[in-house]
Amino acid sequence: MRHIVNRRFLTVLTVLLTCGMGLLSGQVPEKPYPPRLVNDLAGMLTQAENDSLEEELVKYDFRTSTQICVVTLNDLGGMDIMSLAYKIGESWGVGNEANNGVVLLIKNKTRDSRGEVAIATGYGTEGILTDAVCRRLIEDDILPHFREGRSYEGIHQACQHIEGLLDGEFEFEEEEPDIWVVFGIMIILAIVAIVFFALLIKYSKNHPDGGGGKGPTIIIGPGSGLFGGGGRSGLGSFGGGGFSGGFGGFGGGHFGGGGAHGSW
Amino acid sequence: MAKSISKSTLILIAVIAVIALWGVSTYNSLVTADESVTNAWSQVENVYQRRMDLIPNLVKTVQGAADFERNTLSDVIEARSKASSVQIDANNLTEENLAAFQQAQDGLSAALNRLMVVVERYPELKANQNFIELQSQLEGTENRITVERQKYNDVVKTYNAGVRKFPRNIIASLFNFDTKAYFKAAEGADKAPEVDFNF
Numbered sequence: 137m138r139h140i141v142n143r144r145f146l147t148v149l150t151v152l153l154t155c156g157m158g159l160l161s162g163q164v165p166e167k168p169y170p171p172r173l174v175n176d177l178a179g180m181l182t183q184a185e186n187d188s189l190e191e192e193l194v195k196y197d198f199r200t201s202t203q204i205c206v207v208t209l210n211d212l213g214g215m216d217i218m219s220l221a222y223k224i225g226e227s228w229g230v231g232n233e234a235n236n237g238v239v240l241l242i243k244n245k246t247r248d249s250r251g252e253v254a255i256a257t258g259y260g261t262e263g264i265l266t267d268a269v270c271r272r273l274i275e276d277d278i279l280p281h282f283r284e285g286r287s288y289e290g291i292h293q294a295c296q297h298i299e300g301l302l303d304g305e306f307e308f309e310e311e312e313p314d315i316w317v318v319f320g321i322m323i324i325l326a327i328v329a330i331v332f333f334a335l336l337i338k339y340s341k342n343h344p345d346g347g348g349g350k351g352p353t354i355i356i357g358p359g360s361g362l363f364g365g366g367g368r369s370g371l372g373s374f375g376g377g378g379f380s381g382g383f384g385g386f387g388g389g390h391f392g393g394g395g396a397h398g399s400w
Numbered sequence: 401m402a403k404s405i406s407k408s409t410l411i412l413i414a415v416i417a418v419i420a421l422w423g424v425s426t427y428n429s430l431v432t433a434d435e436s437v438t439n440a441w442s443q444v445e446n447v448y449q450r451r452m453d454l455i456p457n458l459v460k461t462v463q464g465a466a467d468f469e470r471n472t473l474s475d476v477i478e479a480r481s482k483a484s485s486v487q488i489d490a491n492n493l494t495e496e497n498l499a500a501f502q503q504a505q506d507g508l509s510a511a512l513n514r515l516m517v518v519v520e521r522y523p524e525l526k527a528n529q530n531f532i533e534l535q536s537q538l539e540g541t542e543n544r545i546t547v548e549r550q551k552y553n554d555v556v557k558t559y560n561a562g563v564r565k566f567p568r569n570i571i572a573s574l575f576n577f578d579t580k581a582y583f584k585a586a587e588g589a590d591k592a593p594e595v596d597f598n599f
Contacts, residue, residue: 218543267540268533392447393547394540 163213164223171385173197178208178244180287189292194383196299201308202236202261203386204295208287209243212252217243221256222393231389235260236306238298239391240291245282245400253278254397255294258389264301270396273297282400426571433559437580438490440552447544448483448505454541455480455512458534462515465525472511472518479504479511493556498581512538549583556580 168175173193176186189206197203205228212220221241224230231237237258245251255270265273273294281290459473486504488497516535525531560579563572571577 218539219546222543222547267537270540271533271536391547393543393545395543396536396540 164220164227165207165209167228167386171383173203173205173383175205175207178210178242180208180242180244181291182288185288185292189288189295190383193295197383200236200303200306201232201234201387202238202299202302202306203230203232203389204238204240204298205230205386206240206291206295207242209241210246212243217241217252217254218256218393218395218397221254221395221397222391225256225258225389225391229386229388230391231258231260232306232387233309233389234306235389235391236302237261237386237389237391238265238302239395240294240298242282242287242291244287250399251282252397252399253282254395256391256393256395259392260306260389261302262392262394264305265298265395267394267396269301270394271398274396274398279398279400423571426568427575430559430562430568430572430575430577433555433562434577436555437493437552437559440548440555441488441490441493443548444545444552447541447548451508451538451541451545452480452484454534454537457530458515458538461528461531461534462519462525465522465528465531469515469518472515476508476511476515479508483508493580494578495581498583502583509542553582556582 165175165177172190174181174186174190181189193204193206205225207224215223221239224241225237225239229237230239235258238261239254239256241254241256243249243252253274255265255273257265257270277294277297278290281287281293455476459477462469462473483504486501488501519525519531562568563577563579
């Protein structure tokens with residue numbers, strides 16, 4: 137008797153754990169770690185399509201700082217799709233300082249429910265991606281393809297359209313290292329160095345072998361890393377020279393609840 | 401010349417200085433929290449205003465196609481003027497004021513909902529490009545209202561906690577920082593609305 141109960145308990149536990157990738161009722165999906173812009177939780181894309189879209193969106197983020205995040209789900213957990221899209225955007229922090237994030241949320245069509253799609257726009261994108269524009273994107277770019285079962289084409293066309301619309305609007309702010317911070321750090325380092333050398337000299341005078349020619353071999357050269365150079369600094373971002381692949385992370389953009397939705 | 405200040409006087413001065421510094425920093429943080437509330441409130445007002453601005457166009461579009469629905473339309477117009485007459489200054493976010501504001505806005509929401517239900521009976525209207533756009537703008541605005549109300553509530557929560565906790569509440573009452581009111585949540589605001597077609 138006990139044996140059977142344990143088995144059942146294990147099955148239930150396993151089922152609950154595997155639901156972790158989707159949604160337990162009323163919850164927002166977990167922020168992906170490592171961070172990804174394309175989160176195909178409903179398996180609507182092939183691996184190749186997923187990778188190609190991810191690469192395109194990551195490049196776009198790198199070039200313009202605008203983050204377009206795609207999420208597909210099989211179940212909304214009872215939530216309204218626009219609320220969920222907003223919550224994903226806000227809680228994952230899609231977009232950078234300019235609040236230029238866009239969330240494209242798709243709930244796949246199932247045997248007993250319609251498919252739904254929503255676009256949630258970050259505050260900064262609302263001027264261009266108005267509610268009406270989002271509605272058009274859904275009607276013209278997404279739904280026609282989705283009705284024919286072409287998920288990738290629908291998503292890709294919408295993303296390209298959004299990329300085009302937002303092109304030139306946003307760019308990364310070059311973070312100039314604060315001159316006073318740099319100055320302050322240099323002063324502190326100078327003091328530390330002086331104290332260090334003073335102690336060293338004092339110590340070596342007392343030491344029988346000390347003094348004379350043996351000098352310290354410590355290199356105090358923090359290099360460009362400490363002062364941040366001219367590139368972007370800050371948590372989760374990813375600057376420097378060329379594009380070397382990989383999404384640097386969500387930038388903490390905020391959302392206002394705008395956008396549009398549709399179904400098929 | 402008297403001898404140097406006694407030790408206990410020095411200690412007293414030090415204690416007073418510490419209290420004064422704490423007082424100043426508490427006051428400043430209350431001001432910051434207050435400013436956040438004012439900011440959040442103006443965001444709320446913005447999105448409600450956005451809704452107000454959509455209504456004249458909506459009424460005009462519906463009037464063209466659904467001439468029989470005069471009552472429903474005039475309800476909306478009336479509710480809109482009532483809502484625009486209830487304004488609150490950020491310094492007066494008391495329970496009664498906010499309740500009155502919320503009631504007026506909810507009245508407008510109800511009138512709009514009734515209008516949308518009625519429109520279901522007019523297929524030409526539902527297919528009208530202008531109407532479709534207005535509808536999606538209205539929906540977007542309703543979402544924004546929900547979002548800004550939530551953000552406002554969150555900010556007020558932080559502010560109220562700052563104003564009520566001890567010992568900060570001493571500074572708060574000294575300088576007349578009152579607690580601010582919250583928006584009351586609508587029932588099931590997160591659930592997808594069900595449209596019932598059986599009147």
